[in-house]
Amino acid sequence: MAKARALDRRRKSIRSIRKITRTMELISTARFKRAMDRTIAASAYTKRITLLVGHLARSGLEVTHPLLQTHPEKKSAMLLVLSANRGLCGGYNSSILRLAYPRWEELTNIWERATLEVAGKRGISAFRFRKIQPDQTFTHFEDKPSFAEVDVLATRYLEAYVAGALDRLDVVYTKFESLSRQHAVVETLLPLADLGAAPAEEERTAVPYEFLPSAASILEEVVPTSFRVKLFKCFLDAAVSEQIARMVAMKAATENADGMISHLSMAYNRARQGQITSELLEIIGGAEALSK
Amino acid sequence: MLHCIVVTPEQTLYDQTAEFAAMMLFDGEIGIAPGHTPMIGRLGYGEMRIRRGGQIDRLYVEGGFVEVLDDEVSVLTQRAMPAAEVDEAVAREQLSAARSRRASTPETIAQRDRAVEQCRAQLRTARRAR
16 A cells, blocks of 8 residues: 555645646746737837937938947946846746856956846856855846836946946846747947947938937937837846746646656556555455365 | 827837827927928927817826827837826925935036926926816
8 A cells, every 4th residue: 555655645746736837837928928018018119219210310410429439448347147036937047147157257357347237036146156246136127127127227337338437238138039039148238339220211211300409419318218228128028038938947847747647647546456456366365265 | 180109118108199299398398280390309308288189188208209200299208107197296205305415516416407307397297287
């Protein structure tokens, strides 16, 4: 009886784990949908900003801005790592950290002063484990990063860059490409490489825009805005990708649990049947012995 | 008819056809009627009014840009909300906090002035929405 009972106990525990993973899958599905909606909403803004920059550029304006200029000296660099607050999401955190470590080494070797900022408990503890103390940590970015929250960071970086206290900003995050494709990337956000002015639609060439107050003054505002939105997009992408990663991991876990349950059920039934058979044999054997 | 769109990084707040729209530019109010010349402008802080079918929608818009092209008015802003949702009490509190903030360098003075202006614009918008 002992073996069958042990099998049954294991099956029970796997069933309850399956319930947990299944629930987590459902929760992350719901969260993913919400995060996805926010990403789509943000992309409407990004698209319009890009269009606006395109129109500005086509009006024959020389696009120059302090944020677009690369600082010649290699003084201080910053690495921002966006990881998750929670685990159980497959390779999400590890693939980010796999990119973050080498980049951090590189920055500390080449630049005079490198600062590290990490969002997400997982990333913080991983860096601590390697005896690297992040200069700033954030754990308040959950699955719904708000623009106001990200804006606080963006403003700090912008001010530092313009003042010359920061020469480069790299962000490690998981880029969301499609439902089935997300991968960790390192992007250099400062200096801003380009504003993404797409010269795609050429048919409406040179609409004579009226600029209020002037194209240069508008550009002065557009460049920081486009940086803010880029940073916000990084956070949104990271949030969406985290939920997808968790969804996939939990789905796999639930399926594994299903497999284990059916396997254990079979073993349990066999063991029980075997026990019954042996008990029957004992009784028959005993009766035979008595009747003789 | 005008096609009026207000987008923030978090959502598309407003998307309607209208007859007339007025908003705060960096130096004063601008009214936009159908047939307006193509324009890109810097917005200030303040109320945006949109008239459609006899009713007037009021929004609070905090900075950003407006682009007018082919009777489409797109407002890109970091923060916007319906005027009715502006919390007067909070705005007043923030105003007094901003005014009592100590500022010594040109940047901090500019920051303080911006905060004060934003709060005043909120109060003005809220008062008009009542």
